[in-house]
Amino acid sequence: MKAIIIGAGMGGATAGIALQNMGCRVEIYESVREIKPVGAAISIWPNGVKCLNFIGLQQQIKTLGGNMAAMAYRDYRTGETLTQFSLRPLVERVGEYPYPVARAELQSLLLDALGRERISLGKRLVELEDDGRQVTAWFEDGSSASGDLLIGADGAHSVVRGYVLGHTVERRFAGYVNWNGLIAAENGLAPADQWTTFVGQGKRVSLMPVAGGRFYFFFDVPLPQGLRQRSDTAKEDLRGYFAGWCAPVQRLIDRLEPAGVNRVEIHDIDPLEQLVRGRVALLGDAGHSSTPDIGQGGCAAMEDAIVLANLLRTHSLGIEDTLRRYQESRRQRVGSLVLKARKRCDVTHGKDPAATEDWYRSLARETGEHIIDGLADTIEGGPL
Template sequence: MKQLHALVIGAGIGGTAAAIALRRAGLDVSLFEQTVAQREVGAGIQISPNASRLLGRYGLDEAMAQAAVRPSAVVFRRWQDGHVLGREELGDAIENRYGTPYYHFHRADLISLLADAFGRNEIELGGRLVDIEQDESGVTARFEDGTSARGDLLIGADGIHSQVRERLFGVEKPRFSGQIAYRGLAPSERVAHLGLPLEVTNWVGPGGHFVHYFVSSGRFLNFVAVSEEATWTREQWSDRGSIDDAAKQYQGWHPQLATILGAVDETFKWALFDRNPLPEWTKGRVALLGDACHPMLPYMAQGAAQAIEDGAALAACLKHSDFDIPSAFRAYVALRKPRATEVQERSRANATSFHLPDGPEQLDRDRLFATRGVRGSSEAMNKLYGYDAEVVAPTLEEKR
């Protein structure tokens, strides 16, 4: 059987992880990135066991342990006085439970180790997609510089503003959530006097929430400060932000938040977008993954993890179907769409829950944090973190 050639558009976390998974499954893979240099300003990212177990199989256990922080717990605190609303152990507890660690990364560190695993020099930079053509024998990607590439299948991993998705299904703007996030990094020595443990801490309050955790082997404290904004009129979905503006959003909150913001040199202001679930993820020889087909709000810390799952599942479906592309794509969508849609919906629900004003609903939420757990029931956590995308894929009864 001829080795299939896959074109992967987008060398972010999801695209590069998918390229590695497809290569492991036996495909020849070409990976394209529209920027001329890989760089990330998004700062921190959480990689839960459902993703770290896959990256470990890709040979990245040692690299992850060196680059990341292994948090001890996730803690939710009340906005004004810091009262602990709920706490769940991570660290050894979650690794023993699911067989693989929970990590905090700087996005640039994670992309760097993925690029090294695929082969940094093999990533084709500056490949800005302008068109896709497909026929019975293959698919062609055409790029802005006049070059093109031909493959047997094409994977669109090019984010929420996906050009691949647009070429397949037309223009459709993502939905502005009404929330914006200030993101940034504080050198750890500037906040050392706070004595912060290696935890992910979520401060929840009226109209906003504030998250912080260490990244880059503990060298930086990453923060994400989310507040509500009625409109977003700028074309770009991220801007350089003002630390003073961020601090104003949290006046009256616990003084620790002002201390963290005061330790930051710069911040970026991001509009938070998502989409309603797309009716289709594939067309012919082209499939979407990650934010290209299921962008989600960051309130379950699952955006990157679900994209990594997508790539692993797609590779497993191709291998299990003896590399029959239509059959593999049907199985991929049947397997991944319900799970990704559920995570999207839960993330959107948390956008409301985390921002409740003080009152009866807030008190009910806090009681759930204390009794059920801050990330849902044990059954919900097992369903999320115990999932193995490579193992589940071959068991799926294909939709024919």
């Protein structure tokens, strides 16, 4: 069996490894001429970690992952702790640790495990054809590739999605802008083994530990779409949005290097009923682009990869039959994650100010059990 994968990001690379492990021939085609990670870091929750374990990267992800032993929310003005609790009960309940990781390091790990020779760069997809026996992809440079199936792992702006659905899908602006990056950890910002989030005014400032004595940081601000803001004005912009916030937030802003700050307008797409057409399947953001508010975008893509590989390994009624089973296995799961992230996004970022204020008040009463229940419910919905 030969699989053509469009997109060499986290989902495409994981799918490539999983399919290779079951004996499938894999070719990956990526539109960019140089692979660069999108964003500074990512939280791999235990359902995603289990997927990496499944494809043989158990020790490697432990090395790359940060020690996120606890979680805390703090008041935006005073810096006082609203709630703080250990994540050990979550680990014991779901059977694995969460690992925040730098995206560049995770991507390098996946590409090395896959074999970089499997990837062809500068291949922008322009057309697909499925003749019932094989799928052929044509690229902008005039070249083509054929295989028994094709996996569209080409991200939120997916070309393959248009083929599967027969129409384009508009992305929905989620109502906020995110600034993110990596910075050296120091106790004046937050404990080095804790995910710390400052909340207030419908905004967030978050610090999450990654390996190498670093924090992944992000700032969220509810803003209109399309503002003319540049990376070299990030510090000034953030000082304005977070004026009056507590000392650790001001210290974080002061330490930023504008060249190391990413600015992203956050979008998602409505859940799709269709993830498959014939011998073509969508995977990851191509099929279920979500906001990052529950940290499941990358994890869901890895789940897709494992489910698809296992179904191809264990079913013998043909590729089209297997892909339909993949669709039925994943549609409800990924749709629920998109909507759960959207709901959390709206509460966190003040879409209904009263609901957001209720959330702030609830954090002051939180012992950790309610949050851990929510995390575990999401994690335990995965295939492993």
